[in-house]
Amino acid sequence: MFSKGPMRSYVKDGKPGYVFSVDLIDADGGEIRATAFNELAETLNQTFQVDQTYYISKGHLKVANKRFNSLNSEFEITLGKETQVSVCDDGEVIRVQYNFVPIEDIANMPKDAVIDVIGIAVEMTPVTDRTMGDRNVKRRTFKLMDSSAVRIETTMWDERADNPGWAENETPIIAIKGAKVTEFNGKSLTLNKGSRIEMNPATEAAQQIVNWYNSQGGEIVSRDLSVERGKGASFTPASYKESTFLDMINGFSDNVTNDFEVKGWISSISDKNTTYASCNQCKKKMQEGMCPAGHSGQPVHRYLVQLSACDVTASAWMGGFDEVGRVMYGISGDEWVNTEIEDPNRKQVIMANATCRPYRFLIKASKETYKDEEKIRYRINRIENIDYIKESMSLIDKLEPHIESKGLF
Numbered sequence: 001m002f003s004k005g006p007m008r009s010y011v012k013d014g015k016p017g018y019v020f021s022v023d024l025i026d027a028d029g030g031e032i033r034a035t036a037f038n039e040l041a042e043t044l045n046q047t048f049q050v051d052q053t054y055y056i057s058k059g060h061l062k063v064a065n066k067r068f069n070s071l072n073s074e075f076e077i078t079l080g081k082e083t084q085v086s087v088c089d090d091g092e093v094i095r096v097q098y099n100f101v102p103i104e105d106i107a108n109m110p111k112d113a114v115i116d117v118i119g120i121a122v123e124m125t126p127v128t129d130r131t132m133g134d135r136n137v138k139r140r141t142f143k144l145m146d147s148s149a150v151r152i153e154t155t156m157w158d159e160r161a162d163n164p165g166w167a168e169n170e171t172p173i174i175a176i177k178g179a180k181v182t183e184f185n186g187k188s189l190t191l192n193k194g195s196r197i198e199m200n201p202a203t204e205a206a207q208q209i210v211n212w213y214n215s216q217g218g219e220i221v222s223r224d225l226s227v228e229r230g231k232g233a234s235f236t237p238a239s240y241k242e243s244t245f246l247d248m249i250n251g252f253s254d255n256v257t258n259d260f261e262v263k264g265w266i267s268s269i270s271d272k273n274t275t276y277a278s279c280n281q282c283k284k285k286m287q288e289g290m291c292p293a294g295h296s297g298q299p300v301h302r303y304l305v306q307l308s309a310c311d312v313t314a315s316a317w318m319g320g321f322d323e324v325g326r327v328m329y330g331i332s333g334d335e336w337v338n339t340e341i342e343d344p345n346r347k348q349v350i351m352a353n354a355t356c357r358p359y360r361f362l363i364k365a366s367k368e369t370y371k372d373e374e375k376i377r378y379r380i381n382r383i384e385n386i387d388y389i390k391e392s393m394s395l396i397d398k399l400e401p402h403i404e405s406k407g408l409f
């Protein structure tokens with residue numbers, strides 16, 4: 001068994017049920033998916049372990065739905081009451097077979113294609129946490145690069161984002177079976193529960209990339225298939241409403257998610273308390289030079305941003321954290337603190353450069369009581385530079401129906 005899917009619940013004819021799938025491979029490289037339902041799904045979810053070999057007898061075959069299944073079999077197995085599963089301990093070690101696609105070629109692949117890919121993992125981001133609908137989602141990305149020096153952003157979710165198996169400063173070779181192509185930020189890859197990651201596989205393909213990487217001596221001129229967030233294409237989680245500043249200010253109401261997408265200009269930035277010292281492990285604010293959780297080591301400076309921004313309709317004071325400062329200033333909080341000490345004039349220039357420029361903001365508004373007075377606070381969850389190409393395209397989309405109906409084209 002080379003991959004194990006999540007337990008999913010569903011409702012059919014008013015009755016709730018559970019379903020769960022695993023992907024199997026045999027010594028000849030044949031691949032097939034096996035699915036179990038309800039109590040059997042619960043039992044097998046406990047029994048089945050990734051990388052273990054099993055004997056499975058008496059399953060039912062059905063034709064595979066290729067939309068959800070990229071394995072090389074035309075069939076799937078449904079496991080039922082009569083199915084028997086036992087562990088095979090004396091079997092040979094079965095290696096996963098890959099059909100690697102060069103990263104360069106992903107540019108021409110359709111959305112939702114499921115592929116195998118190998119490369120060196122670079123620039124892994126820290127894990128981020130956010131609420132989407134009623135679910136808490138963890139997300140982390142890295143860039144996968146092969147010897148064509150083309151890189152693609154690859155996203156991991158939830159448990160995998162929490163515990164990818166390597167650290168942010170490491171650059172392992174990663175082989176992925178079953179990565180899905182998305183059109184998020186240009187072309188990107190996303191890893192779902194059925195995707196399998198192998199780190200530093202002992203294969204020729206991996207060795208070739210290592211040799212290439214080492215021979216470049218850190219002088220790689222790479223090309224990205226994915227446009228970096230904050231530098232180009234943008235992504236809006238579903239709960240955000242596109243608004244003007246005035247609509248955002250008037251649009252606050254209790255008992256709903258007050259998430260707004262606004263475009264505007266920064267008119268002024270507070271230069272008091274622009275950063276705070278935080279623990280380099282748990283990110284908590286240092287108290288009297290110590291991490292409240294007791295970690296040791298050099299503190300990291302993170303941004304605390306307070307700014308005023310506006311569009312033609314209204315303006316608002318808004319606050320943001322580290323990611324916001326990084327996008328506005330293009331340097332880390334530590335670099336910012338050094339600049340503050342060593343070259344205060346340069347700091348003023350950096351701040352002036354960030355003002356009077358347009359940005360796209362994702363804002364969360366919340367109600368707060370301060371000195372018996374209710375106030376709405378605006379927190380910047382994300383800030384991005386405006387992507388003019390994308391803005392123009394969406395404007396054309398909005399205009400097109402009107403132009404056509406008036407016979408202008």
Ligand SMILES: [Zn+2]
Nearest residue numbers: 279282291295
């Ligand atoms: Zn700590």
